[in-house]
Amino acid sequence: MHDLDADLTDIFRDEAAERLDQMETSLLAVESGAAGAGSVDSLFRNAHTIKGAAGMLGLDDIRTLAHAVEDVLAGVRDTGVFPPELAAPLLRATTVLRAQVSGTEVPVDELLRDLAASMAMLSPGEAGASDAGGPGDGPAPTSPDDRDAGDAGRPGVAPTSPDDRDAGELDPEVHQPPAQRRPLRVPAEKIDRLLDVVGEVIQYRGRLVHSLGQAQLSHEVADVLSSGERMLDELKDTAIGMRTLPLTVITRRLPLAVRDLCVAAGKDVEFIITGAATALDRVILESLYDPLAHLLRNAVIHGIESPAERALANKPSRGRLEIRAMPRGSLVEIVVADDGRGVSPEVIEEARREGSLADVLARAGYSTAPEVTDLAGRGVGLDAVRSYVQSMGGILEVRSEPGRGMEVILLLPLALALLEALLFERGGTVYGVPLVVAEEVVMVSQTLTLEGRSVLEVRGRPLQVADVAELVGAQAPPLGDRSPALVIGVAGRRAVATCDAVLGPEEVVIKPLSPLFGDVEGYLGTAVLSDGRIALILDPAVLTRAQRRGAAMTTPRKAGPVAPKILVVEDSFTVRELQRSILEAAGYSVVTARDGRDALAALDRDTEIALVVTDLEMPELDGLDLTRAIRADGARSSLPVVIVTSCGSEEDRRRGIEAGADAYMAKQGFDQQALLATVERLVGR
Amino acid sequence: MPVRHVLQVAHLGDVTAVPGSLPQMLGLHNLRGQILPVVDLALLLGIPATTPPARLLIAEAGGRQAGFAIGEVSEVGELADPTEETESDLLVGATLAGGDLIGIIDVTMVFDSLEGRGSARPRR
Numbered sequence: 001m002h003d004l005d006a007d008l009t010d011i012f013r014d015e016a017a018e019r020l021d022q023m024e025t026s027l028l029a030v031e032s033g034a035a036g037a038g039s040v041d042s043l044f045r046n047a048h049t050i051k052g053a054a055g056m057l058g059l060d061d062i063r064t065l066a067h068a069v070e071d072v073l074a075g076v077r078d079t080g081v082f083p084p085e086l087a088a089p090l091l092r093a094t095t096v097l098r099a100q101v102s103g104t105e106v107p108v109d110e111l112l113r114d115l116a117a118s119m120a121m122l123s124p125g126e127a128g129a130s131d132a133g134g135p136g137d138g139p140a141p142t143s144p145d146d147r148d149a150g151d152a153g154r155p156g157v158a159p160t161s162p163d164d165r166d167a168g169e170l171d172p173e174v175h176q177p178p179a180q181r182r183p184l185r186v187p188a189e190k191i192d193r194l195l196d197v198v199g200e201v202i203q204y205r206g207r208l209v210h211s212l213g214q215a216q217l218s219h220e221v222a223d224v225l226s227s228g229e230r231m232l233d234e235l236k237d238t239a240i241g242m243r244t245l246p247l248t249v250i251t252r253r254l255p256l257a258v259r260d261l262c263v264a265a266g267k268d269v270e271f272i273i274t275g276a277a278t279a280l281d282r283v284i285l286e287s288l289y290d291p292l293a294h295l296l297r298n299a300v301i302h303g304i305e306s307p308a309e310r311a312l313a314n315k316p317s318r319g320r321l322e323i324r325a326m327p328r329g330s331l332v333e334i335v336v337a338d339d340g341r342g343v344s345p346e347v348i349e350e351a352r353r354e355g356s357l358a359d360v361l362a363r364a365g366y367s368t369a370p371e372v373t374d375l376a377g378r379g380v381g382l383d384a385v386r387s388y389v390q391s392m393g394g395i396l397e398v399r400s401e402p403g404r405g406m407e408v409i410l411l412l413p414l415a416l417a418l419l420e421a422l423l424f425e426r427g428g429t430v431y432g433v434p435l436v437v438a439e440e441v442v443m444v445s446q447t448l449t450l451e452g453r454s455v456l457e458v459r460g461r462p463l464q465v466a467d468v469a470e471l472v473g474a475q476a477p478p479l480g481d482r483s484p485a486l487v488i489g490v491a492g493r494r495a496v497a498t499c500d501a502v503l504g505p506e507e508v509v510i511k512p513l514s515p516l517f518g519d520v521e522g523y524l525g526t527a528v529l530s531d532g533r534i535a536l537i538l539d540p541a542v543l544t545r546a547q548r549r550g551a552a553m554t555t556p557r558k559a560g561p562v563a564p565k566i567l568v569v570e571d572s573f574t575v576r577e578l579q580r581s582i583l584e585a586a587g588y589s590v591v592t593a594r595d596g597r598d599a600l601a602a603l604d605r606d607t608e609i610a611l612v613v614t615d616l617e618m619p620e621l622d623g624l625d626l627t628r629a630i631r632a633d634g635a636r637s638s639l640p641v642v643i644v645t646s647c648g649s650e651e652d653r654r655r656g657i658e659a660g661a662d663a664y665m666a667k668q669g670f671d672q673q674a675l676l677a678t679v680e681r682l683v684g685r
Numbered sequence: 686m687p688v689r690h691v692l693q694v695a696h697l698g699d700v701t702a703v704p705g706s707l708p709q710m711l712g713l714h715n716l717r718g719q720i721l722p723v724v725d726l727a728l729l730l731g732i733p734a735t736t737p738p739a740r741l742l743i744a745e746a747g748g749r750q751a752g753f754a755i756g757e758v759s760e761v762g763e764l765a766d767p768t769e770e771t772e773s774d775l776l777v778g779a780t781l782a783g784g785d786l787i788g789i790i791d792v793t794m795v796f797d798s799l800e801g802r803g804s805a806r807p808r809r
Binding site for chain 2: 200203429430469472473474511513514515516517518519520521522523526527528532533534536
């Protein structure tokens with residue numbers, strides 16, 4: 001009997017949590033003005049069901065509170081008016097109900113009084129009903145324009161997730177009322193075991209195909225093998241499907257969390273979730289909420305500026321916070337993006353030297369805020385998020401543009417055990433990387449050596465080239481003159497890794513490296529291949545990280561006096577980074593600006609800038625006006641200016657020179673050596 | 686090594702080195718589809734190895750498994766409880782038998798120290 005009760009309580013918890021999710025989504029919509037009294041029916045039904053079930057199980061506290069919520073909603077239904085202000089006490093009630101449902105005792109007397117008092121908002125003519133349109137007029141759907149006006153200057157969050165709105169179609173399974181679903185409750189371990197066995201069978205198939213590979217097979221045998229393969233693929237997909245759940249399972253709770261944070265931090269933020277139907281391994285989902293909540297907390301508290309600060313920076317006063325999820329092969333990419341202040345240019349510079357922004361920010365205790373607020377705890381804690389992602393066999397990357405925002409990218413395996421890997425060999429050892437990060441395979445015969453760094457031009461961009469053995473720290477005989485190489489791209493950072501042979505893609509069953517290896521870093525795990533060999537699966541960041549600074553120290557230019565500092569002004573990120581890498585490879589120190597106005601600010605900040613390389617066509621202030629502004633300023637009227645532009649006509653050239661540019665170069669047929677020679681001549685080295 | 690820790694003895698075979706790990710971690714061995722970490726016992730204990738290891742002594746403690754690369758299994762037999770103290774944290778102690786001093790390996794401590802959790806740090 002007791003077991004039956006425990007089972008029923010479990011089922012009640014699941015169902016109540018789901019209903020509370022739905023209620024919170026509706027209440028947030030009501031609060032932001034996006035929903036009117038029309039949403040009251042489903043709210044009422046959910047509260048009523050929770051009350052009934054709690055009563056049956058003898059959970060009196062829950063029953064009492066759900067009843068009070070139901071009373072308020074009944075009032076809304078009767079008057080046909082749902083004042084947005086009423087959402088706040090109801091959201092407090094759902095929060096408490098959630099705690100009670102999960103077994104925490106919470107005193108509710110005060111809340112019950114608040115709920116009773118909130119009924120006053122429903123009476124015609126009382127304060128608080130002001131936003132809700134004419135009282136007694138029935139449902140008053142608020143137009144989007146009204147909503148914007150009502151929200152201006154008020155901290156809060158508008159849940160405008162397109163997915164959530166379409167979710168009924170996208171993912172009927174999750175959004176149907178709980179009672180209509182008939183899930184079978186199976187212990188998670190059984191499904192885990194099933195997937196393990198499927199993984200082993202896939203390995204076995206690989207071995208079988210490998211051993212049969214030499215023999216000449218009859219058509220019959222080949223047919224049997226290939227139909228077996230189809231069935232096995234289906235079995236695998238089904239088993240993975242049983243272990244995966246849509247991201248909505250955890251993201252439904254996020255809008256409320258973000259709203260609470262915004263209220264506490266005095267921020268005004270639009271929170272958007274896309275791709276919430278993306279499926280992810282259950283084990284990962286169970287533990288993903290905290291890291292995601294942490295990233296959102298950082299974004300709201302450290303990233304997004306206060307409305308006043310944003311106004312000063314010419315940004316819309318309402319910040320934008322986004323979670324985007326999408327499948328990428330056997331991985332799932334989840335991006336947490338904000339349009340806040342981003343990291344400082346100094347941190348970007350540090351990241352360029354050290355290899356990646358994630359490396360710098362994940363150093364314990366690194367914070368982008370000058371002071372640490374109580375809300376975010378101490379430091380940003382990105383190190384904890386990264387350890388978590390790595391422990392799941394995933395990859396964490398960070399992108400940021402100073403003043404424009406930050407993106408944290410989590411690449412997580414769709415299913416913990418299986419990975420589509422690209423395999424390659426170096427020094428007799430087989431390595432692998434997730435297939436999604438391998439952009440292409442190239443042959444490297446000749447590399448440019450620019451100031452001690454090997455560089456290969458791939459599709460017009462110079463990329464760092466390095467031997468896999470060197471990158472992982474393995475012993476291996478030197479590579480030949482022509483070696484195959486992988487172009488690896490992780491979150492916008494690309495590099496070329498050379499090896500002895502590229503073996504090709506293989507679906508592998510990935511096992512974590514034994515803990516006996518202590519704190520060895522850089523491996524996602526290990527895998528047994530179909531030929532019985534063991535592959536080391538690398539964290540691709542190992543292959544894209546900047547090579548040790550030691551190499552650059554030996555180059556003659558770096559050893560000299562301080563490298564001249566060059567300001568690159570260019571609105572295209574790609575061109576800007578291309579010019580930066582060319583100039584840095586030649587030993588210059590580089591700062592960048594996105595347009596003329598940005599450039600003048602940089603010149604004000606940094607008096608060491610010895611030369612300006614600028615584009616012509618740019619928003620805000622173009623290259624000609626920038627050049628004129630520099631020439632007109634006594635303190636820097638002699639600063640050399642090089643114009644690099646796609647406007648290559650004689651007329652343009654004349655206008656550029658007239659504005660006061662020292663040199664004028666066309667982007668068509670862009671010649672690195674010519675740029676470097678011009679720069680060198682002008683800074684007098 | 687106490688026999689209760691020993692699962693089996695196998696040929697050493699192919700071992701895949703893991704770059705970046707401690708030198709006493711020889712690498713990984715594929716034991717019928719299971720990936721097993723391989724520890725160089727001589728290096729771990731800091732004793733000179735006279736011959737290259739040829740056999741793999743597969744041991745288990747507290748759910749953790751590893752293969753120890755060894756020269757040869759000399760004998761399986763009863764030993765008295767250790768009577769002698771040893772300097773190494775990785776040994777339970779040592780016992781005199783037939784004129785030889787035999788060190789008894791503390792498998793749990795070996796695993797703990799490799800994981801970086803034990804008081805003893807592996808020798809570099």
